[in-house]
Amino acid sequence: MNIIICIKQVPDTAEVRINPETNTLIREGVPSIINPYDLHAIEAALKIKEKTGARVTVITMGPPQAEDALREAISMGADDVRLISDRAFAGADTWATSYALYKAIEKLGYDIILCGKQAIDGDTAQVGPEVAEFLNIPHIAYIRKIEDVSDKSIKVQRLMDEGYDVVESPLPVLLTVVKELNTPRLPSLKGKMAAKKAVITRMDLNAIGAEAENVGLKGSPTQVKNIFAPQSKADRKMFQGSVEEQVDALVGELRGVKCV
């Protein structure tokens, strides 16, 4: 069995802020990390590997620096990695990202593909389902538990708004995972050594066999027009005086509101 995990290197967004005056991001010293959800995807694959002897390959599309993320994946126990990297891939939206991943995955062979629920920078949660559509295989999103897996099929719990569904799918299938699924392991010493020594294979536009007009900025239907800070309310009212006076003023203001 072949398992492929798609991971993304992201800035640690908990530390990204925007300067409200200039509408630009402040990111002094914000570190790059593996997208946290993707660690759970790697862990899920390693668990399946322990049970079935599957081969685990981790791939990422990104700039040369994304190699660091792949080395971290090796240190956790991945058998193989691929860096999908080419200047032509830069500026991809989810359509163009998924297209490039699909082309690469087709070359690699797969039974199960695992993705994180969403990347914490782009936050779209679209890449997994789009890759599945390009590959013409089923997908199940927001997996919180894998109940059963065999060579032919998989049974999982899918998180929904009001609880969860138990869903079955034949293989090959793509799954996107949430954090409740498992606790990602820490790299082992042996893993760290392997990661250091590993030669990272790179796949460029030619290697994945994609057309230039379908990848990167050119292949992307969406454009980020601008970015800005979350708005603050202009009409806010700060009450003055003692606490009792402030409370009275508030109760007075709310008198007209129906639900009070």
Place this chain on the structure above:
Amino acid sequence: MRIAVNIERCTGCGQCIDSCPFTAIVMQEGKAFINEYCQFCRACMSICPEGAIIEIMEEGDIQKADISDYKGVWVFAEQRDGMVASVAYELLGAGRRLADKLKAELSAVLFGSTEDQAKELIRWGADKVYHCKDSIFEKFNDEPYSQLLTNLVKTHKPEIVLAGATPIGRSFIPRVAARVRTGLTADCTALEIDGDSGNLLQIRPAFGGNIMATILCPNHRPQMATVRPRVMKRGEYNADRNGEIIPVSADNITSRTKVLETIKEVSECMVNLQEADVIVAGGRGLGKPDGFKMLEELAEVLNGAVGASRAAVDEGWIPYSHQVGQTGKTVCPKIYIACGISGAVQHLVGMQSSDIIIAINKNPEAPIFNVATYGIVGDVYEVVPLLIKKFKEAKQ
């Protein structure tokens, strides 16, 4: 297109390096250089004091698909157990506004469910409803949903397609966008029509809510977006409104996945938080678990529910099911009372679309005051008991 540095103008001040969310700018021989990490967000362009960072158009940048044939606004009306989900009515409110602006028709698409529910969609503003009653849609499976919506989009060519950013919409709508080769904007919180181009301006939070972005899909159609629930306002309900219901068949629609079981796990509190008109929420500023007893009392007086920030949940003062924010619930009550909540962006994204936000905090600099409608600077243990007393009096 590329974002590049005009090295003649660049003074090597390095301000752009800090502004880049993707670590895409490095210093080379005293000049800024933009590498392939660049995501074209243009953050650096506005910060460069020398105006040295520019956009360069390249041949083949503009690939116009034929977009003039695409007309009308569509809302995908999600159903659960046969009942249309409330986000669909919110989308009809938003969709009606966009359609009127474009002088176009508003259509709803309903898979599964009943004719009665299809009629409801018309009363909430739809001119047409494409309705497929087939039992394959009873339970949610991605493939049949995406196959049929893809077919309908390809046949009828709408200009805009909206769906709820729910587990269902966010799961299958990307497949439709991939198949019809168009853009999809995720989890929008505002939608406008650009006056000049007629393009849909899709506004959404990214980076965990730390920033907002405006996304365009200028050269492909339809323009597709998932929209966050409880953000858009419903339109007018009109029981006498007429519209057309167009039956759609599910020929050749298949599913490889199969839902074996559906388990509901709704705690009472979750329901309360999403339905409540008033939410009284507490944060780290409460200082101790007992603070929530006081908030419960206030919530009771106001017939509301109790929410919490992540800090309070992490402290173990109140269960996770009460958590509001990025990693908890998104709520949109008429009144949100934030007690001792500092207002980290991760919390704000979950509640800032509430109609009225009342912030109570000791620290006048707390960011929660930036989104507040009314602010009281003071100790929650002084303010809240007084509020309870005064609201009780006012009620009598």
